[in-house]
Amino acid sequence: MSALLASTRAELLRLRRWPATWVLIGVWFALDLAFVYVFDYIAYRTGEAAGPADQVPRAQLLAGLLPDAVPVAAVQGTPLFGGAILLILGALAAGSGFGWGSWKTVLTQGPGRGTAFGGTLVVLALTVVGLVLATLGLDLAVASVLAAVEDQPATLPSIGALAEGAGAGSLVLGMWCAAGVLIGVLTRSPALAVGLGLVWALVVENLLRGVADLIGGLAVVTDHLPGTAAGSLVGALGGSTGEGTPGVQTILTGGTALGVLLGYLVLFAVGGLVLMRRRDLA
């Protein structure tokens, strides 16, 4: 246990000092603010000029911007760009060490392979949870300011709703991050891992869903793919923005999506761990 703690501290030090980590976290916050608040607020403010042809009613736009909606709003980006960003982080964190030779150095330091790699997994898990909590905090602050500016009641969401949002967001981001780690270990190359991971998450799953419409029986498979499960879990949180957001789905029920996501998370993390323990480091 102390060896795992030591590995976690070591990995924390090097990931904290890695510019790539902060670039990815910065991109996430920028996208979150842009897509959840900036664009919707602009649409709301300019809504009168656009007239009744506007697809989303102004009242609904405003509702999505208020503190009450934060638990849903903050995680609506996780199935699509949030997952992609965390997949990149996971792939880089696990895959880069092969090219740099730093895995080779780390694995001759003392902790066993599983422990050393476990340190990486723990730090990534902490990063995911920390990121989701920070996002909820930031979004609550922004939404409160908007509520004040628009003279709306600043009703805070319930603790239960916040916890639900945090849990769903962490699970979705964690699953994609673990997927990135597994591909990083499989390919031993961060570039290949990021490329393949993104092609899968952003393209292949959508294509497969298209094919499933043509071939009967395939839908059972495509309905349970990682992206579909992630979208369904966020979709199950409901809220005003549920349907229209890219990546958010209502294909699986919340409970099923939760189970499938947990399964993928464990599968990816354990898969990476087993590979790391068994393979030659040449």
Place this chain on the structure above:
Amino acid sequence: MTDTIVRTDALSKRYGDRLAVDSVSLTVRQGEVYGFLGPNGAGKTTTLRMVLGLVRPTSGRAVVLGGAPGSPPVVGRVGALVEGPGFYPYLSGRDNLRVMARYQQVDDRGVDAVLDRVDLRSRGGDRYSRYSLGMKQRLGVAAALLGDPDLLVLDEPTNGLDPAGMADMRALLVDVAAGGQTVVLSSHLLAEVQEVCDRVGVIAGGRLLAEGTVAELRGATAVLLRARPLDLALAVVMRVSGDDAVEVVHGGAGDALRVHAGPALIPQLTRELVSAGVDVLEVRTVERSLEEVFLAMTGAPMTQPAGGAR
């Protein structure tokens, strides 16, 4: 005293069709500097990777510090630099070592101590990616020294260093060995091994060809004799030292006789030769260099390309 630190037993590694390491059985004893000598591609690095537990052997086994290679209690007592340094390019040299110190659960003070030892303290704050090859190599040695390991495995530590850097590295190795740490040093440079190692294992084509002290491998000294007329000299020498102890060698300065005997024989030999009417031109003792030993063993000269050991 002769505690065995590393013992491999018919260690082999196959990559596809190629047998990279073929039944290597070697022994490294406590407190010695063991030279692992062979040309590039001979299987040195693969053997060391198996000793460190980075690579699983196809067959055979290795015992390191009484345990299995790669098991946490063993890895914690071994410091290694294998096939070039591997660090996080965006961190400073010192931060890289601090990361490794955390994995090893040793104090950060140890970091400055090893930086001092490899003469990198003043540049410790610079990013690793801006280091020269020699500095990277030294940082790799520093990481291996971290935590005061019982066994130090250094794979081609002078690779890519300039002559001054090589000299510094050898001085460091001698210093480390004097501290009682056991060192396994692989190299394709004979002079290096000859200079700093107690015992040597010679590997070529994946097979361990010989193992022993440098003196054992070079064999006993011989006496080189140039004299005229040669056939008369040969007859005298055969009478003095025995028929089998002499051979004719062809050198740049004309043919000479090589007598397998120690320097103690020289006075008697010279007297007999002179009294037999032979003109003695030159008598001196010679030692075989490891290079000659290697040549005799493999039938091929050691190639010494500039870099890229594997």
